Amino acid sequence: MKTSDVSGSLDPEDWNRTREQAHHMLDDILSYIENISKQPVWQPAPQEVRAKFKTPLPNSPTPLWALHEEFRENILPYTVGNVHPGFMGWVHGGGNVPGMLGEMLAAGLNANCGGRDQVPLEVERQITHWMRDLFKFPDTASGLFVTGTSMANLLAVLIASRTRLGTHVREHGLCASGSKLRGYTSCAAHGCIRQAFDLCGLGTASLREIKTDANHRLRIDELKYWIAQDRREGLTPFITIGTAGTVDVGAIDALDSIASLCRAEDMWFHVDGAYGALGALSKTIAPLLEGMSQADSIAFDFHKWGQVPYDAGFLLVRNVEQQLSTFSAPAAYLNRETDGLAAGSPWPCDLGPDLSRGFRALKTWFTLKSYGSERLGAMIDKSCALAWLMQQRIAREPELELLAAVQLNIVCFRFRSENPDPLNRQIVIDVQNSGLAVPSSTMIDGNFAIRAAIVNHRTQSADVHRLIDAVLERGRHYARETLSGKPTLLA
Ligand SMILES: *Cc1c(COP(=O)(O)O)cnc(C)c1O
Numbered sequence: 379m380k381t382s383d384v385s386g387s388l389d390p391e392d393w394n395r396t397r398e399q400a401h402h403m404l405d406d407i408l409s410y411i412e413n414i415s416k417q418p419v420w421q422p423a424p425q426e427v428r429a430k431f432k433t434p435l436p437n438s439p440t441p442l443w444a445l446h447e448e449f450r451e452n453i454l455p456y457t458v459g460n461v462h463p464g465f466m467g468w469v470h471g472g473g474n475v476p477g478m479l480g481e482m483l484a485a486g487l488n489a490n491c492g493g494r495d496q497v498p499l500e501v502e503r504q505i506t507h508w509m510r511d512l513f514k515f516p517d518t519a520s521g522l523f524v525t526g527t528s529m530a531n532l533l534a535v536l537i538a539s540r541t542r543l544g545t546h547v548r549e550h551g552l553c554a555s556g557s558k559l560r561g562y563t564s565c566a567a568h569g570c571i572r573q574a575f576d577l578c579g580l581g582t583a584s585l586r587e588i589k590t591d592a593n594h595r596l597r598i599d600e601l602k603y604w605i606a607q608d609r610r611e612g613l614t615p616f617i618t619i620g621t622a623g624t625v626d627v628g629a630i631d632a633l634d635s636i637a638s639l640c641r642a643e644d645m646w647f648h649v650d651g652a653y654g655a656l657g658a659l660s661k662t663i664a665p666l667l668e669g670m671s672q673a674d675s676i677a678f679d680f681h682k683w684g685q686v687p688y689d690a691g692f693l694l695v696r697n698v699e700q701q702l703s704t705f706s707a708p709a710a711y712l713n714r715e716t717d718g719l720a721a722g723s724p725w726p727c728d729l730g731p732d733l734s735r736g737f738r739a740l741k742t743w744f745t746l747k748s749y750g751s752e753r754l755g756a757m758i759d760k761s762c763a764l765a766w767l768m769q770q771r772i773a774r775e776p777e778l779e780l781l782a783a784v785q786l787n788i789v790c791f792r793f794r795s796e797n798p799d800p801l802n803r804q805i806v807i808d809v810q811n812s813g814l815a816v817p818s819s820t821m822i823d824g825n826f827a828i829r830a831a832i833v834n835h836r837t838q839s840a841d842v843h844r845l846i847d848a849v850l851e852r853g854r855h856y857a858r859e860t861l862s863g864k865p866t867l868l869a
Contacts, residue, residue: 399442404482406446410454411461411475414836418813420459427452459816463836466845467810467818469625469653469788471679472834473687480744481687484737491523492733493725495718502726502739508746509694512658514671520698522729523738526691527652528570530677533693533704533730535561535574535617537675538646540704542616548704552579560608561585563619564596566626568650571619594629594782596620598639605643617646622667623654626820626829628765628786630654633669641672649673653682653833654786659755663762663786674700683758685835686745690738693730701729757835761787764832768842775846777853781822790820790827793853799826805852815845 390396430452460470489498506521524530540547543555559580563571565587575585586608588600605615618640620631633649640647649655649670655678657663658670670676673696680690695701706728714723727733746754769784772791781790792802806819806828820829830845 396442399446402443403446406450407478408475411473411478414462415464417455417462418459419462419464419816420457420810421455421813422811423452423456427456460834461836462816463834463838463841464815464844465834466830466832466837466841467816469682469831469833471682471685471688472836474685474745474748474835476748477685477687477741477745480741484740487737487740489737491735491737491739492727493723494720495722498737498739499722499726501737501743505692505739505742505746506694509692512751513655513673513676513694515694515696518698519694519696520701520729521692521694522701522726523735523742524691524693524730524732525689526681527568527650527677527679528573528691530691530693531568531570531619531648531650532574532577534619534648534675534677534695535571535578535580537695537700537704538617538648539578539580541646541700542614545703558613559584559616560613561617561619562588562601562604562615563650564588564590564594564621564624564631566590566594566596566624566629567619567621568625568652571650590629593785594624594627596631596636598632598635601636601639605639605645615643615645617648619648619650620669620673621654622649622651622670623657623786625652625831626788626822627782627790628654628784628788628831630666630785633667633673635669637669637672640674646674647672649676651676651678653679656680656683656754657758657786659683659751660758660762661755662759680742680745682833683761684742684745684754685757686742690742695729698724698729705730758787760835761832761837764837764839764842765789765830767839768830768832768846771843771846775850777850778846781825781827787832789830789832790822791830792826792828793849795853795857801853801856802826802828804856805849808852809845809848812848814848815841817845817849 458470459465461473489496491498491502502523509521510519524533539559542559543557547555561575561584563585572582572585576582586604588604589597591597601618608615618636620633620636622630622633637647651670655670655676658667675693675695677693680686680692681688702724706724715721726735765784765787768789769780772778772780777794778791779794781792792798793805795801803819803826806817810816817828817830820827828849
């Protein structure tokens with residue numbers, strides 16, 4: 379092997395020029411956020427732009443200023459648009475400036491938050507304590523940042539099943555345990571719950587999707603029926619997953635009733651509170667979440683109603699021992715040092731499958747401290763108030779029809795027509811392509827619905843009206859075409 383140069387690093391050769399460029403980039407992204415409402419909510423990326431991302435791995439350097447130019451031209455204009463106040467498509471948070479700056483600092487620190495004795499882990503633990511207080515969980519509760527609620531739900535199902543089957547499954551696997559576990563959730567639950575059963579090896583057939591009532595809430599009588607039925611068949615009901623804020627209409631299950639039933643049946647009670655759990659920050663929504671504090675675990679996202687930049691999912695578990703016995707290498711955390719850099723366990727790597735992990739807690743800490751819980755709660759209230767405003771506007775427009783009563787922050791409606799599904803599907807696409815607003819769609823009781831999920835703290839009443847105006851304009855356009863004998867859609 380040739381002796382090569384052993385000096386040098388990847389740090390800037392000219393720190394002053396880099397500093398200047400860095401300030402410019404920071405200014406630029408702040409201006410982007412400040413002026414976001416002047417941009418289209420979304421625009422499709424042209425082929426020329428996509429082609430830029432099909433070039434081979436570069437083998438020589440590109441200056442930072444040039445990379446920033448490429449970013450400005452080819453990346454920045456073509457995101458989903460969830461920073462924009464007109465984005466109501468999916469349940470996406472809008473992000474926030476202090477959170478973004480926290481993320482920047484975290485990248486500079488480059489902390490690996492898997493373990494060791496370091497204050498970044500104290501930041502994560504402080505957030506666990508805050509969430510413990512918010513959700514009235516005991517001091518034995520543990521918390522862990524993960525990518526999102528999909529991952530947090532998966533970990534919760536794993537912990538619940540391990541707790542039921544015993545830790546020997548960690549060695550011998552599910553098959554050897556002869557598992558006949560059954561889990562329950564509503565048919566309005568998020569698809570990631572079914573996926574969690576799949577990934578855990580329990581199989582999706584081990585999850586019963588229980589019918590919902592007229593308000594899209596899990597039916598307790600059906601749940602009781604199926605638990606009893608499954609017990610009669612020799613199966614083992616082990617978990618019920620309630621949803622605090624369903625993605626299609628924002629329904630909150632009767633968490634109180636599910637909690638008592640789970641207690642009576644000796645089952646794990648998990649709450650998928652992806653976006654709704656942080657409704658606990660709002661004085662008006664908190665009472666609707668009664669019962670959540672009795673859960674064995676809660677999965678939720680700081681990146682939705684909490685407005686923390688992506689990604690910042692979180693899992694809170696009532697009893698740390700159950701989480702440790704699912705994930706820690708047998709008693710590893712007990713054998714660690716009590717002094718030096720390897721002290722301070724258990725560590726996050728004992729509470730989940732990740733060893734190396736970033737400092738998601740910092741952007742969350744910046745967000746929670748910058749605004750305080752009341753202000754964040756007020757933004758949550760505001761998004762619900764805007765959904766009510768949209769519902770009222772729809773009620774005043776004879777051409778529009780509401781498809782589900784507004785429960786929180788999600789509005790499902792359609793343009794009335796003889797053949798409404800294809801028409802409304804096209805309206806959603808047209809409005810998205812217009813750049814004026816971004817709604818999405820869902821199916822409500824078998825009907826295609828235009829769905830507006832108001833999550834972004836920047837959204838105002840003008841944005842609500844702009845979306846409705848755009849839907850009316852498109853709907854009337856197609857209605858006129860039909861009258862003039864050019865039924866492009868209704869054929
Ligand atoms: C968004 C959402 C999820 C998935 O969360 P991710 O953070 O996207 O993984 C699960 N359940 C509900 C109810 C959701 O709204």
